[in-house]
Amino acid sequence: MSHSDLAGLLHDLRQAARTGSDLSAAPAADAARLLHLDALTLALRSRRGALELLWADPADPLGPVLDDLQYTLGEGPTLDAATTAGTVTETDLSAAPADRWPLFTPAACDLTARAVIAQPLLLGVATAGVLTGYRTTPGPFPPGQRADFTRFARIALDLLLHTPPRSLATASDGPDLHRAPVHQAAGILSVHLDVSIDEALLRLRAHAWRHDLPLLHVARAVIAGRLHLDPDT
Structure with a gap:
């Protein structure tokens, strides 16, 4: 060009x-x-x-x-x-x-x-x-x-x-926030594990890195109830 x-x-x-x-x-x-x-x-x-x-x-x-x-x-x-x-x-x-x-x-x-x-x-x-x-x-x-x-x-x-x-x-009538599912999953984890949102996000990232999985894949699994993180890990 x-x-x-x-x-x-x-x-x-x-x-x-x-x-x-x-x-x-x-x-x-x-x-x-x-x-x-x-x-x-x-x-x-x-x-x-x-x-x-x-x-x-x-x-x-x-x-x-x-x-x-x-x-x-x-x-x-x-x-x-x-x-x-x-x-x-x-x-x-x-x-x-x-x-x-x-x-x-x-x-x-x-x-x-x-x-x-x-x-x-x-x-x-x-x-x-x-x-x-x-x-x-x-x-x-x-x-x-x-x-x-x-x-x-x-x-x-x-x-x-x-x-x-x-x-x-x-994410309506404008650009989409790519990681919206990650924050939704963090909210779910925060309630289930009784931790802060920041700690829930950290646990999601750590799980994705440890298992070599895309972060969005992990988040969607949490939202769908296919993945339950251990509160002791």
Whole structure:
């Protein structure tokens, strides 16, 4: 795709933001392709500091799976970008220092991810969310690609600010909260085990990691009553 195609998309999204459109106006698959990325995600930062996947290509699981992996393990570039309020890059995950993301890196490589760039969406000094791009080939992010990524991130923030809070909470008439079942399952566990929501979330993540299962799979099993976690574990 040519640079003019990207310029056209950015122009259309600026116009959409001016008229009050939310993130659903931005086609994730087209944006990733025009930015020369294999997956693109946007995570919203909640008031409690947790990151919730809000936007990705619904037809391609790579981005959501990598985002879920970071949420489950508690480490990774998206989390680092949110914590440091700075752009985080890794040009070759297969050659990254072993102590940078000791759990995330090998798991991401198993999923064919090789390069990543994560940019915080800043409102002054506050981080509203993080835009993360992935490639399945290693190599640097050239200055032009980084500049385009930054331009898209600014427009994505404008669209995010037009997303109604009620839509974010209910997943109606707007972008869906990808991990809504996880929070529903945590609520169930909190009651059944008489623990806090934070501890219930930790138990869900630990079970998913210990048994090498997708976090959403574990959450849906709890909701359906197929999985009962032991209160003593």
